Amino acid sequence: MDRINNFEKIMQKDKLKSLLYNYIESPDCPEANFNIGVYYHEIGQTASAISYYLRAAERSTEDILMYEALIKASICFDSQGCRNNSVEGMLKHCVALMPKRPEGYFYLSRFYERSFRWSDSYLIASIGEKVSSRNPSKLRTKLDYPGFYGIIFEKAVSSWHTGLCEESRDYFKYLSIYEPLDKLHKNSVIYNLKNLKAWKDESNFYSFCRSKSQEIEMSENNLNLYYRKDFKNLKYNFNNCEHIDRNYSEAFQDIFILTLLNGKRNGTYLEIGGGLPFYGNNTYLLESKFDWCGITLDIDPESSERHFRDRGNVSVCLDAREVDYAYLLEDCRMPNNIDYLQLDCDPPNITYDILNKIPFDKYKFAIITYEHDYYIDETKSFQEKSKNYLEGLGYLRVISNISPDDNRPYEDWWVHPDLVNMEIVNKIINVDDSIKKSRNIFLLQ
C-alpha cells in the first residue's frame, strides 16, 4: 500500500517528531511522556501510547497527571479489545489513587456493567456516588466521561440487574428530570423507563402532563400564530421560510430568531424558563425544522419531564437562580457563541437575577429575548435595569415592548452585533416607547 503523503499526514508526522524530540530532551519529564502518549493515542497507536502513559504516571509527582494517564491507558486497552483484566487493573489504580474523583468510578462501573458483572458495577457506582465530587477540577484532555450523571446512570442500570428494581426506576426517573443528559444517555433512559414500566399508567401520565396533540390544539385556539398561508405577507424572508407550516412562539420569537439568522440550520440555544415543550414554545420550530439543539431549564418537574420525553433537547429541572451556568454550558459542550438565549421566568426580579448569573464573559449570544413583564412590573424598573445591563455588555436592543396583543408589553429583543447580520437588524430596529404587537412586526397588514 502506498503511503499517501498528503499535507495532513506530513503535519501529523512533524507533530509526532516534535513531541519525540521533547521526550528525548527530557525522558523523565512526566508531561513529555504524557504528551507523546496522547499523540500516539490519537492516531490509534495504543500500544505505544500505553508505554508513554505508564512512564508519565510513574514519573509524575502530581496525582492528577498519574490519574489521567492511567485512565487513558485503560481506554487504550479497551480499544484493543479483549483485554479486560488490563482495563480493570488500570481503573482500579485510578480509583485507589484519587478516590474523590468521579471518572474512575464511572469507567470502572461501566466496565463491570458491560462485562455483566452487575454487583461489581453497583458497588463501584454506589461508592462513586457517595464519595466522589460532582464538580472535579478539569483534566488535561477530553474524556468520554459524560459528567456525574454517568455514575448515576450506571447505578440505575446495575441496580435493576441486582434485583433492586424500584431503586432502578427511581434513578432513571431522577435522571430524566434532574440531569442534563447527552443524547446517548437520554435515549437509553427513555428506553429503560418504558421497558422497566417506570411510567406505569400511561394515560395518567399523559393527562397529568398533557400531550403534544393537546398542546398543539390549545396553541392553535389561544395564540396568534404564523401559518403557511401567511407566507405571502411575510415582510422579511429568510432561508426555507416557505417550508414553515406554523410557528409555536407566543409572540413570533421563533420567527424573529430565524429572520435575524437567515434561517440558520444547526443552531444552538439556552432556554431558561422553558415552559411547555410545544405550547408557546420558542425553540420547538428551531429544533424540529432547522435542526437546532440546546438546553431547556424549567423549575417545574412535570414540564421538564414533558420536555425530556417529547423533545430532542437537553432538559433540566432546576431553579434557574441556582444554576452554575458556566458549568452547565461546558458540561453540555455548548460552543462559546450560542445563537439564542431565552430569559423568561416570573416575576421580573427573578428574570433579572438570572440575567446577572449568565457568564457573558465566556459566552456570547447572537439573540436574546428578555422578558421584563413591564405591564405587570409594579416597580416599573426591570426593563430599564436589564437594558442598562445588556447595553453594558455590548448587546443592541432591536425591538422594545413586544406584546402578543395590543396591551401587554412584556419583552425586549436583543442581538450581539458581532453575531448577526446588521443589515437586517437595521431594517427591523424599533426601540421607541410604543407597544409593538409582534404579528405586525413580521407580517404585512
Next chain:
Amino acid sequence: MEKNFVRCSINKGGEIAPLIIPSELTNGTGLMNPSVMVKDGKIIVIIRHVNYTFYHSERKLFQHPYGPLTYIHPENDVHLRTCNWYCELSDNLDIEKFFKIDTSKFDTYDPLWDFVGLEDARIINWDNKLFISGVRRDTTTNGQGRMELSEIEVYNNEVKEVNRTRIELSTNLDSYCEKNWMPILDMPFHYIKWSNPTELVNIDISKALSRTVNVSKDIPLPRDLRGGSQVLPFEDGYFAITHEVDLFSSEVGRKDAIYYHRFIVWDKNFNIIKVTPEFNFMNADVEFCIGLAEYKDSYLITFGFQDNAAYILKSPKSFIRDFIYS
C-alpha cells in the same frame, strides 16, 4: 553508562523518526524491533508487528495484575503472534511504501506453540537475494526455537516470502532456543551466533544446517553478550550492536528485566577488539536493536522501545566512531 544514546547522537547532528504502520491495519498493538538495510541507495526497513501490548512498570508503582512485566495478548487467544511489514523509506526517514509480508505459502499448518511467526527478523541482501532472518518457535509442541532464513521477493504491490529454511544445528542438537544470530553483511550465509566468546557459523542452505567455523577467545564482561544487529564491515574488521539482559524477580517473585546495548568491534578474524560501555537508546528499561546499516555519511540504527514502538535513528559516522573509541 549512557542512558540516552539518541540524545547524544542528535546533539552531534543525528536525526530520529518514528516508524508507524496505520493502526487500521494493526489494531494499535505493538510495532517493534525494526531492522534496516540499504539496497541500491534505498532504505529498507522490516517492522515487527505483534498482537499484544507489552506492559512494563519500570518503577513498580502501577504494576499490572499479572506483574511489572507482562505481555497483554487478547484474553481469548493465548498466542503471541508476529507478522512483519516491509517498508521503503525516503531520505528523510518517512515511510513511502509498506507491505505486510505475505507468508501464506509456508504458513500452512496450525501453530504448535504460543509464540507464532518469525520474530525479530533482520534483513540482509546475500547473493543479490533479499532475506529476513529471525527465530520461529511455532513448529514444535515444546516451543523449540530455531533461526530461519526466509527469502522475500518485492513486487509492485506486494512482498512475498518465496523460500523458508529452518536452520538446524550440527552440534548441541537439543538446544532449546536459538535466536538473535547476527547475519554478517558481506559474508553470505554466515552469522555471529554468539558474541562472547564469538562463535561464527556458516549455513548450508541445501541441507538447512549450520556449522561452527570459528570460536574466538572470550573477554571478561558482567553479563552474557547476546545478539543484536547485523554485522557490518568497520575499518579493518567488523562491528555490530549487541544486547544484554538483567533478568530478575521482584520481592514477590514476579519476573522483570532490564536491557542494555553495546557496540562490539571485531578484527577481521572475529576477535573482539573493542567493547563500548553499555547504553540505552531512549532511557527505557526494555529496548531492543536488531538493525544497523551504512547510509551515506551516517549509520542507520533501528530499535524497539518497550516492545511497543519502533524508531529509526540516523547517526553521523563520526559520532559513532567517537562513541566507540571515547
